[in-house]
Amino acid sequence: MLVILNPLMRIIEIPMMALQRLLGVNRLAWVFLLPNLLLFGLFAFLPVILNFSYSLTGGDNVLLEARPYVGGRNFETLTSCSSFLDPNTCIEDKFWRAVWNTLWFVTLQVGIMVGFALLTAIILNRDIRARGFFRSVFFFPVLLSPVVVALIWKWILQREGVLNAFLDWIGIGGFNWLIDAEWAFAWTVFLSVWAHMGFYTLILLAGLQAIPRDVYEAALMDRASPWRTFRRITLPLLSPTMLVVLVLALIKGVQTFDEVYAFTGGGPGTATTFIIQYIYEEGFAGAPRLFGLAAAASLLVAIVLVMLTLIQLWINRRNVDG
Amino acid sequence: MANLWSMLTATRNKGRWDWTDWVSYSYLFLGVFLMFFPVIWLVLSSFKTEADLQRYPPTFLPYQQETVMVEGFDEPLPLFRMTAGDYEGQTLAQLRRVGLQAQMIDPANPAERLRVSIDDREPVQGVALALENYTGLFERFNFLRFFWNSTFITVTATLIMLLVNAMAAFALSKYEFRGRTTVLLLVIGTLMIPQTVVLVPLFLIVSELGMLNSLWGVIIPGAATPTGVFLLRQYMITIPDEILDAARMDKASEWKIFWRIILPLSAPAIAVLAILAIMWRWNDFLWPLIVLTQSENFTLQLALNSFQGELQTDWSSLLAMTVLTLLPIAAVFMFLQKYIATGIASTGGK
Numbered sequence: 001m002l003v004i005l006n007p008l009m010r011i012i013e014i015p016m017m018a019l020q021r022l023l024g025v026n027r028l029a030w031v032f033l034l035p036n037l038l039l040f041g042l043f044a045f046l047p048v049i050l051n052f053s054y055s056l057t058g059g060d061n062v063l064l065e066a067r068p069y070v071g072g073r074n075f076e077t078l079t080s081c082s083s084f085l086d087p088n089t090c091i092e093d094k095f096w097r098a099v100w101n102t103l104w105f106v107t108l109q110v111g112i113m114v115g116f117a118l119l120t121a122i123i124l125n126r127d128i129r130a131r132g133f134f135r136s137v138f139f140f141p142v143l144l145s146p147v148v149v150a151l152i153w154k155w156i157l158q159r160e161g162v163l164n165a166f167l168d169w170i171g172i173g174g175f176n177w178l179i180d181a182e183w184a185f186a187w188t189v190f191l192s193v194w195a196h197m198g199f200y201t202l203i204l205l206a207g208l209q210a211i212p213r214d215v216y217e218a219a220l221m222d223r224a225s226p227w228r229t230f231r232r233i234t235l236p237l238l239s240p241t242m243l244v245v246l247v248l249a250l251i252k253g254v255q256t257f258d259e260v261y262a263f264t265g266g267g268p269g270t271a272t273t274f275i276i277q278y279i280y281e282e283g284f285a286g287a288p289r290l291f292g293l294a295a296a297a298s299l300l301v302a303i304v305l306v307m308l309t310l311i312q313l314w315i316n317r318r319n320v321d322g
Numbered sequence: 323m324a325n326l327w328s329m330l331t332a333t334r335n336k337g338r339w340d341w342t343d344w345v346s347y348s349y350l351f352l353g354v355f356l357m358f359f360p361v362i363w364l365v366l367s368s369f370k371t372e373a374d375l376q377r378y379p380p381t382f383l384p385y386q387q388e389t390v391m392v393e394g395f396d397e398p399l400p401l402f403r404m405t406a407g408d409y410e411g412q413t414l415a416q417l418r419r420v421g422l423q424a425q426m427i428d429p430a431n432p433a434e435r436l437r438v439s440i441d442d443r444e445p446v447q448g449v450a451l452a453l454e455n456y457t458g459l460f461e462r463f464n465f466l467r468f469f470w471n472s473t474f475i476t477v478t479a480t481l482i483m484l485l486v487n488a489m490a491a492f493a494l495s496k497y498e499f500r501g502r503t504t505v506l507l508l509v510i511g512t513l514m515i516p517q518t519v520v521l522v523p524l525f526l527i528v529s530e531l532g533m534l535n536s537l538w539g540v541i542i543p544g545a546a547t548p549t550g551v552f553l554l555r556q557y558m559i560t561i562p563d564e565i566l567d568a569a570r571m572d573k574a575s576e577w578k579i580f581w582r583i584i585l586p587l588s589a590p591a592i593a594v595l596a597i598l599a600i601m602w603r604w605n606d607f608l609w610p611l612i613v614l615t616q617s618e619n620f621t622l623q624l625a626l627n628s629f630q631g632e633l634q635t636d637w638s639s640l641l642a643m644t645v646l647t648l649l650p651i652a653a654v655f656m657f658l659q660k661y662i663a664t665g666i667a668s669t670g671g672k
Contacts, residue, residue, distance in 0.1 A: 036490035039546035050523035145605035
């Protein structure tokens, strides 16, 4: 690798030296920043601005100058419901189904996942033999690609799959897991807990290990029961980490797409269609491509994510200061 | 065995097990099963023939019908064990099957043709790996193409990202200039803009740049990450300024200082970021799905996803392809798992 990179770096050095002579050392910082800022500007900040124009225009043309201005009509389409609780009463019922699915999914997934991650972290924090091994066992699914995760479980859950064979064997009988709407939803929650739990376990374990040992020794001296020690020492001292984990999990949960799309395709029906899939399908998968609706929905998701991220940054800052 | 037992029984109470130990280890071993079994099952299944995959209930190990070469026949003949009838207990090879009857021969005595009912026999099976699932990928599908696309995107994007992010981190950690705080805030700002919420305008920009349906359209938009800038900056701050001053005394250019001093000294942080970048890029799905619409540009992830729709019944190829897709990441994990764990814990993922 260095054989290719070294000459390249030498070539870059020539214009950089000229710039250094021209600008002076301190202003050269901007040159170092330039590529990164250019990429951020072009692929992060500019899109945010353009997203507003898309959300205020209609038609299926991707070129902004060819899109008629429609004002807030995209948002009206998305939000006109007789009752927000019942997607059937909405014009854009698929959007609301996706919203409600996402809300349910995020609640269940984050709750279950953080719960199990905490339990796993607490167990791993005990004097466990081969802790490194167990830790990596729980962690490795994090590295698998979403499509691979989806296919692994699809293969296990198919009608004549190994899970049904096992259930047959113990006499319960098999199910069409991914054809039944409620089971499919439950399995998407399971799948995403399975795939991401290790990541949060790792963070929580680090948080647990940061709790000083002598606090526990003092509790032991005072003959505090293990349950009391957990409630009065572990949980309060772990709560900053817990908060970080919760917010991170929420941010990622709202954006769930890949593994579910490959796993159920959003089905059966719209049972497992989440909000990002709705955006993808409106904007890119179907014809006509309703970029306006997709952008308007993106904007609504972005608002939620910005709020969550601000909370995350605020917690981080507080943790650092405190 | 004694070792294993002592490993399992050693606890903080010096050999005395209380119920919490039982619960802990039961939980952990249940976890091992739940985490490992699906992947092991995938790998074992990928070595099964299509016929074996359709067997219900499935067997744990891949089985194939055993065959035998008989003199006078070019093809190997499938073996059956007779369970009833005149030849009960014998192992015969099948010549052909006609309705409910089959023409069999005794491999030891190939001259004589025997007619048996197909109800009176069962196939002889042995454990065998169906390697043709894997070789078939290279013959029947454009597998190498997808593999190359994924590799090209992963390697190029990782290198660009490391360079661009390291340059920015260098500027933000080692220079005093007006506007530094503003830039830092901008970088934090991009944390709030995940690709998922700007898909439509990003699509326009990439297509205006002529990068639609090109691997560059996948590589470039994600090439600068706030995570990378912060991770590297945090590390570079700890490099003492005296080293830089000494280099400046020796008339080294700023670029040379960056390339010859800062980068090598930041190697641990760069390694962590590189591993993360490789993981993100190899597993990336949504953005490639939008940018790459022609199948010759597909990454492995896209190919896998589209094949599972087309090849609903062809699980043998699909499973083999899944295994090959997770193999590189598994290899990275095996060798670098310590870095991965610390890297992910310190950055909070993406």
